[in-house]
Amino acid sequence: MGSLTGGDPSLLRKINSAVVLRALREAEPSCSLTDLARVTGLSRPTVEGVLEGLGEAGLVAETGAAGERRPGRPARRFRFRAEAGRLLGVEVGPRRVAAVLGDLSGRRLGTVAHDVDTAAPAAERLAKLDAVVAELLEGNAVDAGTLRAVGVGSPGIVAADGTVRLCTALPGWTGLPLGARLRESFGCPVLVENDANAAVLAERWVGAAVGADDVVMVLAGLSPGAGSLIGGRLHRGHGGAAGEIGALHLLGRQARPERLLSTSDEPLVPLDEQAVARVFAAARAGDRRAGDAVARFVERLVHDVAALVLALDPELVVIGGWAAGLDGVVEPVRRELARYCLRTPRVVASALGGAAVATGALRLALDRVEAELFAVPGRDLSAP
Amino acid sequence: MGSLTGGDPSLLRKINSAVVLRALREAEPSCSLTDLARVTGLSRPTVEGVLEGLGEAGLVAETGAAGERRPGRPARRFRFRAEAGRLLGVEVGPRRVAAVLGDLSGRRLGTVAHDVDTAAPAAERLAKLDAVVAELLEGNAVDAGTLRAVGVGSPGIVAADGTVRLCTALPGWTGLPLGARLRESFGCPVLVENDANAAVLAERWVGAAVGADDVVMVLAGLSPGAGSLIGGRLHRGHGGAAGEIGALHLLGRQARPERLLSTSDEPLVPLDEQAVARVFAAARAGDRRAGDAVARFVERLVHDVAALVLALDPELVVIGGWAAGLDGVVEPVRRELARYCLRTPRVVASALGGAAVATGALRLALDRVEAELFAVPGRDLSAP
Numbered sequence: 001m002g003s004l005t006g007g008d009p010s011l012l013r014k015i016n017s018a019v020v021l022r023a024l025r026e027a028e029p030s031c032s033l034t035d036l037a038r039v040t041g042l043s044r045p046t047v048e049g050v051l052e053g054l055g056e057a058g059l060v061a062e063t064g065a066a067g068e069r070r071p072g073r074p075a076r077r078f079r080f081r082a083e084a085g086r087l088l089g090v091e092v093g094p095r096r097v098a099a100v101l102g103d104l105s106g107r108r109l110g111t112v113a114h115d116v117d118t119a120a121p122a123a124e125r126l127a128k129l130d131a132v133v134a135e136l137l138e139g140n141a142v143d144a145g146t147l148r149a150v151g152v153g154s155p156g157i158v159a160a161d162g163t164v165r166l167c168t169a170l171p172g173w174t175g176l177p178l179g180a181r182l183r184e185s186f187g188c189p190v191l192v193e194n195d196a197n198a199a200v201l202a203e204r205w206v207g208a209a210v211g212a213d214d215v216v217m218v219l220a221g222l223s224p225g226a227g228s229l230i231g232g233r234l235h236r237g238h239g240g241a242a243g244e245i246g247a248l249h250l251l252g253r254q255a256r257p258e259r260l261l262s263t264s265d266e267p268l269v270p271l272d273e274q275a276v277a278r279v280f281a282a283a284r285a286g287d288r289r290a291g292d293a294v295a296r297f298v299e300r301l302v303h304d305v306a307a308l309v310l311a312l313d314p315e316l317v318v319i320g321g322w323a324a325g326l327d328g329v330v331e332p333v334r335r336e337l338a339r340y341c342l343r344t345p346r347v348v349a350s351a352l353g354g355a356a357v358a359t360g361a362l363r364l365a366l367d368r369v370e371a372e373l374f375a376v377p378g379r380d381l382s383a384p
Numbered sequence: 385m386g387s388l389t390g391g392d393p394s395l396l397r398k399i400n401s402a403v404v405l406r407a408l409r410e411a412e413p414s415c416s417l418t419d420l421a422r423v424t425g426l427s428r429p430t431v432e433g434v435l436e437g438l439g440e441a442g443l444v445a446e447t448g449a450a451g452e453r454r455p456g457r458p459a460r461r462f463r464f465r466a467e468a469g470r471l472l473g474v475e476v477g478p479r480r481v482a483a484v485l486g487d488l489s490g491r492r493l494g495t496v497a498h499d500v501d502t503a504a505p506a507a508e509r510l511a512k513l514d515a516v517v518a519e520l521l522e523g524n525a526v527d528a529g530t531l532r533a534v535g536v537g538s539p540g541i542v543a544a545d546g547t548v549r550l551c552t553a554l555p556g557w558t559g560l561p562l563g564a565r566l567r568e569s570f571g572c573p574v575l576v577e578n579d580a581n582a583a584v585l586a587e588r589w590v591g592a593a594v595g596a597d598d599v600v601m602v603l604a605g606l607s608p609g610a611g612s613l614i615g616g617r618l619h620r621g622h623g624g625a626a627g628e629i630g631a632l633h634l635l636g637r638q639a640r641p642e643r644l645l646s647t648s649d650e651p652l653v654p655l656d657e658q659a660v661a662r663v664f665a666a667a668r669a670g671d672r673r674a675g676d677a678v679a680r681f682v683e684r685l686v687h688d689v690a691a692l693v694l695a696l697d698p699e700l701v702v703i704g705g706w707a708a709g710l711d712g713v714v715e716p717v718r719r720e721l722a723r724y725c726l727r728t729p730r731v732v733a734s735a736l737g738g739a740a741v742a743t744g745a746l747r748l749a750l751d752r753v754e755a756e757l758f759a760v761p762g763r764d765l766s767a768p
């Protein structure tokens with residue numbers, strides 16, 4: 001049994017550096033040297049030494065002693081340079097490729113989205129991704145070399161290294177080494193995650209699930225998927241396939257959404273947000289076939305959500321995907337769940353809507369950078 | 385930053401005691417003083433002091449120096465007294481109350497089970513529980529005062545204090561302060577758990593799920609339920625209702641099992657193991673209506689299992705309850721899951737069958753005792 005650092009001075013420096021940097025970020029916009037020493041419990045000379053190193057690394061800047069008029073020498077003030085690096089959150093979906101730019105504090109600085117054909121082959125979708133990112137970086141005058149981490153949300157089962165194990169929604173996506181491909185082009189860490197998993201992280205970060213630890217988010221779309229948080233952490237499942245609920249409908253002998261939402265004898269193609277919104281509007285206006293279509297759609301959604309809720313018992317269900325923007329979806333889901341579940345969770349619509357997946361991908365990139373900059377290296381306690 | 389014990393001598397004694405006791409139990413049947421010192425890394429006098437305290441507490445006994453013939457003084461040998469206390473695992477089900485007796489090493493020493501009417505009121509079921517336990521203790525010449533912990537598995541949603549929040553399967557069970565009631569009668573810690581949760585713990589301990597960390601166990605019975613392990617730990621859900629899948633059938637607009645398994649126009653009542661086994665046997669013999677009934681039953685089971693698998697993505701599914709004893713259930717579930725799931729888990733029948741719930745309850749009692757006797761009190765590492 002010994003001290004936490006085992007007397008290793010470089011480890012001690014790393015700990016002190018992380019502690020000071022975290023204190024600075026929490027004290028945004030800036031913090032005095034005196035306060036830093038007080039908050040961190042470190043001596044003033046130690047803090048000064050740490051700040052010097054962080055300044056050389058470009059992560060900290062000294063600011064003017066704004067607003068302080070006291071006798072004696074002016075208080076030195078410092079701030080975390082969130083602009084020292086950039087982060088990207090990218091969504092690669094069946095119909096759309098989008099990217100959001102962030103700084104090292106997770107502030108969102110801009111976004112770009114382009115449509116893509118659902119039938120587009122993988123090369124075309126990847127080229128679209130490159131184009132979206134190039135436009136976003138150029139529009140914000142950001143050098144690609146300043147990217148510290150990139151998060152990506154995409155449908156399907158994704159391996160830890162970012163390889164797409166299985167994806168039925170995007171042509172040519174199964175087997176794609178997406179992580180490796182993007183690490184090469186970005187030259188920084190790239191985290192690839194299932195789209196619904198990214199979306200639930202986003203809702204918990206800045207959306208409808210802030211403060212909730214046990215959350216199920218359903219992305220209702222062409223091929224529905226779900227992302228779950230258990231105890232505040234993503235539940236990916238043993239093989240990364242948790243929440244891949246597309247097959248539930250086969251079990252219920254129900255048709256694909258193009259048929260469910262059709263108001264004629266033909267499937268509703270293309271099935272996009274506008275088309276679905278028109279069906280919902282027609283139902284509200286009293287159209288009988290549209291009303292039936294909406295009822296079928298809601299019944300199916302209830303079935304999906306109920307299966308997840310009965311299996312997982314979350315505190316909160318977030319309805320996302322294009323269903324989130326539709327009036328009259330959340331209330332029936334809420335009502336039906338109360339009938340079927342022994343313990344009924346709260347049900348809310350996504351607060352982020354179409355931005356959820358890219359925002360969650362940005363959160364993944366931010367997590368990566370935070371682990372790098374702010375984490376205090378711990379040591380396992382072992383028995384004596 | 386300081387040493388792990390913060391210089392507290394009583395904490396240090398407790399740690400040393402737990403470490404020695406754990407080493408002794410792992411070295412069953414006995415261990416020499418020399419080996420104990422070597423394995424624990426403690427000095428010989430420290431080990432001797434600890435053993436003296438454990439001997440006074442009745443947890444350790446000195447054994448003869450069996451089989452060792454070396455010159456000089458004989459090696460002192462010690463053993464963990466697993467007989468120093470007794471544990472109970474109890475199942476309170478719709479049709480049956482059962483109890484299994486164990487020692488402090490988890491060895492099962494005996495079991496007693498009595499039938500009970502599904503319509504029996506709570507008082508009658510509790511009296512049956514008392515009778516089963518009395519018979520078990522008497523038959524094994526065990527004084528009730530030696531019970532160190534009691535585990536109980538029962539259907540429904542159970543609060544952490546052992547109060548049944550909601551139970552549709554047992555009359556009068558909802559709201560019952562089962563834990564408090566049994567703590568009073570047993571005078572020792574009582575852990576109450578959902579029956580399917582207890583069953584999955586048992587299968588992982590000594591059954592079909594040994595070595596698996598991500599497991600879903602389905603108890604197919606009157607009212608189906610599921611217990612899940614995620615990363616080796618029970619997933620109870622936000623309100624303890626995870627796996628309460630009884631309502632899935634309502635969603636699928638399917639009938640109760642009495643109708644599903646009926647080979648006539650009347651429901652199959654009573655629906656017990658014998659009745660169901662007869663239907664399965666008739667199906668195997670070529671009876672058309674029995675064949676249809678089995679097909680309906682399997683379809684329903686597949687639907688339950690698929691919902692859980694799609695939500696959770698386990699590595700292993702264990703089919704338990706009375707379905708486990710039936711030929712021809714596991715194979716169709718396996719085949720159908722492979723059709724519906726992006727990543728198909730292994731599917732096996734329960735190895736413990738009807739003993740799973742009581743065995744899991746015993747495991748809960750053992751966990752409690754192990755936490756008390758063998759746990760090394762840890763301290764959180766906090767930032768400097």
